[in-house]
Amino acid sequence: MAIRVQFENSNEVGVFSRLTNSYALIAMGGSENFSSVFESELSQHIPLVYTTIGGTKVIGRVCVGNRKGLLVSSICTDQELLHLRNALPENVKIKRIEERLSALGNCITANDYVGLVHTDIDRETEEIIQDVLDIEVFRTSIAGNLLVGTYSYFTNNGGLLHAMTSSQEIEELSELLQIPLITGTVNRGSDLIGAGLVANDWSAFCGMDTTAIELSIIEKVFKLNSIEDANIEDNFKYKSSIIQTMIYGVISAYPRCATSQPSRTRVRRGGEHVYEKLF
Structure with missing residues (x-):
């Protein structure tokens, strides 16, 4: 199911967390209510890791991952990197990337099989993404926006795209990713989808401003009710x-x-x- 939550009065859930099928990252120092919502839904299934990256709480914008791996920005300190290595499951690869587009969460989006990246990302970074996350990588944009991680979000079950994405682009991306895709918004009309929500194959968390209609679309496209x-x-x-x-x-x-x-x-x-x- 999809759950509404806030991080210190902010509805940008995807800025302060990162969710995959094998682990969840949550910004350290947030409100108890924010962490308790994640713990009640996820703690029995995957480890929850509380951390900062580069001393900041905006961890969702400076890292990207899936169940096989995690990539963090060059701003990640040695101490933070060691903490992540010790806290994540042993089979999860982790690597710090020296990439000029350091907001990895804005420039990359991925599930367990395929990823979309900013068209200007370094070739070396693209190869690292393929190796660590064990996925195919495609350079593209979403509705003319190069920040694919900001204007889209997808799991192994489906994906949500910027509201202005054309039907032709939806069809092409759906064929590329091999999952159903639809356009939508979060937080009462916001196009910043990747910043406004996080999801894996059985749960999703979005901002408190997300409307009932937006919530139902999220649950439908990510197939969060299929098991139920x-x-x-x-x-x-x-x-x-x-x-x-x-x-x-x-x-x-x-x-x-x-x-x-x-x-x-x-x-x-x-x-x-x-x-x-x-x-």
Whole structure:
């Protein structure tokens, strides 16, 4: 599900956090309410790492990652880098990048299989992204904006793009990423999607100003209700089988009182009921 939250009265959730399928980074020194929301939803599934990068809280804008790796900006100190290495799962690669476009979270967006990057990013950086995150990388823009990490966000299930993205561009990007994409906004009409939310394959967090319609679009495109819906469907099937069994038992006990028969019941002349196997 998608949850509304604020970081010290800011709705830019994606500025102060980074979420993947194997870990979550949360800016150190934030409000207790912000961290408690993340902990209640994620702590049983993935580790939550509280940190700063370059001594700042805007960690979501100076790093990018997926379940396989994490890339941090050159402003990350040795102490912070060591803390991240010790706190992240052992199978997660981590590397500090010397890139002139140091706001990695604004210039790069990725899931576990593919990534989009700023067209002017260094060739060496592109190779590092491919190696550490173990993904394919494509240079592109979103609705004419080069900051792909600011104006889009996608997971393995789907993605949200800048509201002015053309239908042709949506189709091309969807084919490139092999996931469904739609346009939308967060925080009551903001196009800064990457700054306004974070998500993985089963949860999402967005600013408190996000409207109910925006929230429903986020939940739909990221397929955050798919597991819950499957459970509801399975539960319905289970209850249906119980009801059929109860009907079968009642008709078997009181055949003359039954006003209707199950769909698999056959009636012979003379009032004799012959019941076919229900399961």
